[in-house]
Amino acid sequence: MNKNLYGFAALFKTPDEIIEAAKKTAEAGYQKYDIHSPYPVHGIDRAMKLKASKLGFITLVFGLTGSAIALLLMYWTMSVDYPMIIGGKPFFALPAFVPITFELTVLLATLATVIGMITFFFRFPENDHPLHDTEYMKKVSCDHYGLVIEAKDKLFNETKVRELLNSLRPLSIEEIYYPEKETYPVLETKFVTFLILIALLTSGVTYFALNKLLYMQPFTWMMDQPKLNPQKQSTLFADGYGMRAPVKGTVARGFLPYPFTGQNAPTDVLLNPYLPTKENLQLGEQKYLTFCSPCHGNFGDGDSRLRGQFPNPPSLHSTRAREFSDGMIYHIITNGQNVMPSYASQITREERWAIVNYIRVLQRAKNAKSSDLQVVNKETGTNASN
Amino acid sequence: MHIDYSQEAPAVAGRLTLSQIEELVARPLDTKPDRKYFIALSISGSLLLLGAICLGISFYYGIGLWGNNQPVGWAVPIVNFVFWVGIGHAGTLISAILFLLRQKWRTGIARFAEAMTIFAVICAGIFPVIHTGRPWLAGYLLPYPNQHSLWVNFTSPLLWDVFAVSTYFTVSLVFWYIGLIPDFATLRDRTTSKVKKTIYSIFSLGWRHSSRHWQHYEKAYMLLAGFATPLVLSVHTIVSFDFAVSILPGWHTTIFPPYFVAGAIFSGFAMVVTVLVFVRKIFNLENIITLDHLEKMNKVILATGMMVGYAYGMEFFIAWYSGVQAEQFVFINRAFGPYAWAYWIMVSCNVIFPQLFWFRKFRRSIPVMFVIVILVNVGMWFERFVITVTSLHRDFLPSSWGYYKPTFFDMGILLGSFGLFFTLVILFTKSLPVVSISEVKAVADGAQPTHRGGHHE
Numbered sequence: 001m002n003k004n005l006y007g008f009a010a011l012f013k014t015p016d017e018i019i020e021a022a023k024k025t026a027e028a029g030y031q032k033y034d035i036h037s038p039y040p041v042h043g044i045d046r047a048m049k050l051k052a053s054k055l056g057f058i059t060l061v062f063g064l065t066g067s068a069i070a071l072l073l074m075y076w077t078m079s080v081d082y083p084m085i086i087g088g089k090p091f092f093a094l095p096a097f098v099p100i101t102f103e104l105t106v107l108l109a110t111l112a113t114v115i116g117m118i119t120f121f122f123r124f125p126e127n128d129h130p131l132h133d134t135e136y137m138k139k140v141s142c143d144h145y146g147l148v149i150e151a152k153d154k155l156f157n158e159t160k161v162r163e164l165l166n167s168l169r170p171l172s173i174e175e176i177y178y179p180e181k182e183t184y185p186v187l188e189t190k191f192v193t194f195l196i197l198i199a200l201l202t203s204g205v206t207y208f209a210l211n212k213l214l215y216m217q218p219f220t221w222m223m224d225q226p227k228l229n230p231q232k233q234s235t236l237f238a239d240g241y242g243m244r245a246p247v248k249g250t251v252a253r254g255f256l257p258y259p260f261t262g263q264n265a266p267t268d269v270l271l272n273p274y275l276p277t278k279e280n281l282q283l284g285e286q287k288y289l290t291f292c293s294p295c296h297g298n299f300g301d302g303d304s305r306l307r308g309q310f311p312n313p314p315s316l317h318s319t320r321a322r323e324f325s326d327g328m329i330y331h332i333i334t335n336g337q338n339v340m341p342s343y344a345s346q347i348t349r350e351e352r353w354a355i356v357n358y359i360r361v362l363q364r365a366k367n368a369k370s371s372d373l374q375v376v377n378k379e380t381g382t383n384a385s386n
Numbered sequence: 387m388h389i390d391y392s393q394e395a396p397a398v399a400g401r402l403t404l405s406q407i408e409e410l411v412a413r414p415l416d417t418k419p420d421r422k423y424f425i426a427l428s429i430s431g432s433l434l435l436l437g438a439i440c441l442g443i444s445f446y447y448g449i450g451l452w453g454n455n456q457p458v459g460w461a462v463p464i465v466n467f468v469f470w471v472g473i474g475h476a477g478t479l480i481s482a483i484l485f486l487l488r489q490k491w492r493t494g495i496a497r498f499a500e501a502m503t504i505f506a507v508i509c510a511g512i513f514p515v516i517h518t519g520r521p522w523l524a525g526y527l528l529p530y531p532n533q534h535s536l537w538v539n540f541t542s543p544l545l546w547d548v549f550a551v552s553t554y555f556t557v558s559l560v561f562w563y564i565g566l567i568p569d570f571a572t573l574r575d576r577t578t579s580k581v582k583k584t585i586y587s588i589f590s591l592g593w594r595h596s597s598r599h600w601q602h603y604e605k606a607y608m609l610l611a612g613f614a615t616p617l618v619l620s621v622h623t624i625v626s627f628d629f630a631v632s633i634l635p636g637w638h639t640t641i642f643p644p645y646f647v648a649g650a651i652f653s654g655f656a657m658v659v660t661v662l663v664f665v666r667k668i669f670n671l672e673n674i675i676t677l678d679h680l681e682k683m684n685k686v687i688l689a690t691g692m693m694v695g696y697a698y699g700m701e702f703f704i705a706w707y708s709g710v711q712a713e714q715f716v717f718i719n720r721a722f723g724p725y726a727w728a729y730w731i732m733v734s735c736n737v738i739f740p741q742l743f744w745f746r747k748f749r750r751s752i753p754v755m756f757v758i759v760i761l762v763n764v765g766m767w768f769e770r771f772v773i774t775v776t777s778l779h780r781d782f783l784p785s786s787w788g789y790y791k792p793t794f795f796d797m798g799i800l801l802g803s804f805g806l807f808f809t810l811v812i813l814f815t816k817s818l819p820v821v822s823i824s825e826v827k828a829v830a831d832g833a834q835p836t837h838r839g840g841h842h843e
Contacts, residue, residue, distance in 0.1 A: 015833065019835045038595055053602045056609065073529065077529065081535075086541050103620070110561075143404035
């Protein structure tokens with residue numbers, strides 16, 4: 001026999017008969033048998049001597065996991081990662097967390113129960129089971145009740161099983177065989193083509209959505225609005241500019257006139273009104289690093305990434321620069337010199353003087369005397385020498 | 387007409403055999419749709435198209451096309467949301483709560499009601515999302531580690547809603563699908579078409595009606611019903627929190643959660659009856675969805691209608707009893723102000739007309755019940771309109787009072803949601819078994835063992 005026997009299947013017409021059949025089969029000691037009915041028949045699990053379903057444990061474990069995830073997530077986001085007082089509630093507002101905890105518990109428990117049942121308890125999907133497409137399956141799917149004793153059972157003996165089934169007086173007895181040849185519908189050309197088509201479609205739609213659709217109206221995050229933007233053209237004004245200049249002669253708040261604007265080397269410049277205090281020097285350092293260091297270098301050596309251009313950014317440690325008065329450095333920052341533009345609009349007056357003070361610190365540090373070392377040693381309690 | 391109420395009416399009338407039940411339910415799937423079907427589909431499809439066009443225009447030009455404006459910022463979109471979520475509640479009530487209460491008559495209507503739940507929640511889900519104006523940014527409603535380092539506000543009822551409605555939809559869908567698995571297997575084994583067989587095989591997952599599986603299946607169904615029951619109560623409770631947790635007079639009411647849940651069941655049952663009176667006629671299911679079932683549903687409508695009526699009265703009593711002037715003004719304004727017409731439509735449709743169901747003759751008359759349930763549907767839409775709009779339109783500063791009117795686009799989108807709902811319902815009737823075949827078989831005459839005269843274990 002080249003066919004592989006799966007088992008014997010007997011059909012019955014009434015629920016009473018199937019209960020009786022289940023009882024007799026269980027009493028005969030068979031383990032690998034099954035009852036098939038179009039709907040759950042009351043009392044069949046008792047007749048088959050089945051143990052109670054353990055499905056509830058999955059539900060319990062995953063339900064509790066859902067509660068824990070919800071509570072921990074809300075605790076971490078609202079109390080640790082980004083604590084914020086909302087409506088006067090505490091950071092860990094348990095009553096307000098109840099709804100979401102409940103919902104996540106239900107969600108996880110339900111999904112786990114169903115997925116666990118289908119995959120773990122049923123081992124589904126299983127469309128290649130030998131019972132499928134049999135006359136037997138068609139009947140129990142509609143209005144019959146069936147008993148199958150599998151050939152795999154330890155007690156399986158063809159004559160004995162036939163005897164038992166015949167004693168139950170079934171409508172019919174069918175021999176069920178495994179399919180002669182295993183087929184892999186997954187490898188069929190049709191299915192593979194189908195998969196490839198789906199892959200192409202999905203990637204096409206994703207590409208379109210992310211690269212094209214998101215840049216079309218109205219999905220553009222309100223990028224296109226009927227309002228005037230700076231730097232944008234406008235048909236409203238005769239000159240075509242969207243950005244408007246203030247009315248001529250407008251004076252900005254806090255404006256102080258600077259008398260040396262446009263002069264290259266004023267003989268008489270302002271005096272430094274700020275003392276080089278610690279705060280003032282810190283401000284100066286910060287502003288120097290932001291505005292001056294891109295050209296003059298972090299320590300005023302003129303060694304920034306612009307070195308090698310023409311004209312080279314000059315060092316601030318040249319004799320000429322060291323001999324500038326405070327007012328002259330202030331004037332250069334305010335007015336600009338050669339290719340250096342005016343920084344008057346970016347740096348406030350106070351900040352400019354702070355930068356001047358800081359440049360003085362840099363200049364002094366580059367030209368330290370041995371007497372300075374003694375002062376440092378005295379102040380810090382160290383004993384450094386040259 | 388004499389009915390003996392001392393005996394429970396059989397869940398399946400006409401002494402149908404198991405194969406007859408299967409034949410009846412599966413027939414619409416085996417036959418080609420007729421002309422009437424396409425007429426119905428084209429009507430609902432046209433409504434859907436109207437809604438889609440109105441939505442498209444609203445997205446393009448912005449939601450300024452709607453009537454919402456200060457002081458009425460929450461208007462028809464929110465009304466529609468609450469209305470549709472409410473419709474959904476009947477399905478879960480029938481499939482879960484009546485299951486736990488061992489009500490056999492639920493088997494004939496459960497599948498359809500569950501399907502309506504899913505479709506209604508789909509309709510509902512559209513509205514809060516479009517109400518934000520830019521629905522394609524709805525992803526920000528979910529807590530995920532984003533580049534802004536921002537989290538959602540877990541203490542806000544609006545966020546609870548996101549979780550409640552999405553959980554509700556997922557659980558309903560899973561519950562529905564679990565119920566469909568044995569039916570897919572039955573359809574797989576009876577169909578002759580190869581394409582259909584492939585589809586049914588995929589969705590049946592290879593179900594073979596094994597008793598070893600039925601045992602876990604019944605356990606799972608019980609567990610799911612146990613979860614769906616508090617879930618369905620929680621969903622409309624949380625929807626009512628959207629209003630009740632605010633401190634606005636007219637919204638800030640502790641009666642809202644039970645009142646909303648009763649109203650949801652009320653409107654849901656009304657919608658189920660509305661659709662079932664057609665379905666049982668068109669698909670010849672009078673023996674499976676019997677007049678007794680409809681009568682029982684009408685009783686539920688009567689009971690929940692009275693609960694809603696009680697809530698209407700209690701709101702007025704509490705407004706008076708609280709002694710809060712603003713609260714009292716809102717309720718007087720509700721009943722006698724500019725929106726009195728809406729208020730009295732609501733009261734008459736929800737409280738007065740359902741009283742006819744006290745009479746058996748009206749409970750069992752198809753035309754009468756159809757008229758009443760339509761009125762209930764209208765009344766329940768107006769209930770949400772009254773709650774939302776009348777509490778907002780006259781706020782604390784008389785100079786900013788206003789009169790809200792929905793625009794053409796508001797109404798177009800509402801009609802569109804009905805179009806979506808009925809399109810889905812119509813497609814469902816021809817593509818899936820509208821009645822659970824395995825469940826109805828299990829309650830048919832002679833389907834369960836007699837235990838040979840022995841006592842029932």
